[in-house]
Amino acid sequence: MPVLETERLNLRLLTDADAEFILDLLNQPSWLEFIGDRGVRNLEDARSYINNGPLAMFRQHGFGLYLTEIKKGNIPVGLCGLLKRETLSDVDIGFAFHPDFWGCGDAGEAARACVDYAREELGLDRLVAITLPANNSSIKLLVSLGMQYEKDVSLGDSNEWLQLFVKKLR
Numbered sequence: 001m002p003v004l005e006t007e008r009l010n011l012r013l014l015t016d017a018d019a020e021f022i023l024d025l026l027n028q029p030s031w032l033e034f035i036g037d038r039g040v041r042n043l044e045d046a047r048s049y050i051n052n053g054p055l056a057m058f059r060q061h062g063f064g065l066y067l068t069e070i071k072k073g074n075i076p077v078g079l080c081g082l083l084k085r086e087t088l089s090d091v092d093i094g095f096a097f098h099p100d101f102w103g104c105g106d107a108g109e110a111a112r113a114c115v116d117y118a119r120e121e122l123g124l125d126r127l128v129a130i131t132l133p134a135n136n137s138s139i140k141l142l143v144s145l146g147m148q149y150e151k152d153v154s155l156g157d158s159n160e161w162l163q164l165f166v167k168k169l170r
Helices: 016-025 029-034 043-052 054-061 106-120 136-144
Strands: 002-005 009-012 065-070 075-083 092-097 126-131 148-153 162-168
Touching: 002 106, 009 075, 009 106, 016 043, 016 075, 029 092, 043 054, 054 065, 054 075, 065 092, 065 106, 075 106, 092 106, 106 126, 106 136, 126 136, 136 162
Parallel strands: 092 126
Antiparallel strands: 002 009, 009 065, 065 075, 075 092, 126 162, 148 162
């Protein structure tokens, strides 16, 4: 059952049945380079990631990362949703799509649905996003959503600098 729906996509809560897709996605070179190694090496790890990550965020905040799938055929293509990190004062949008589906417009369509949800359903005034400076595809998508670079940030104890993008929703 979708949490969010667009013309072509469903964004829904992950289930243990999505473990195979999550295992594949989290071990793609693009995920490892731009998001980081989450130590997901087998289906058990993938189920643990689902339950202790996206589903735990949903239980705690009422939103999280959703499996994004093409309606026709229920084909999983990526993750997209809203996150509340302890290290950021604002809710941020996050997304990661399987490289097999890059360039199809799915990420933009899903992300726009999440921005609308943040404004209309959650009543947020501001939405942020973080990305590595080298992640040109994500930066391009964030700019297409009307987000603007605000500053460089380092989260927690990390020595890694990220770019913080902001969109005022009201």
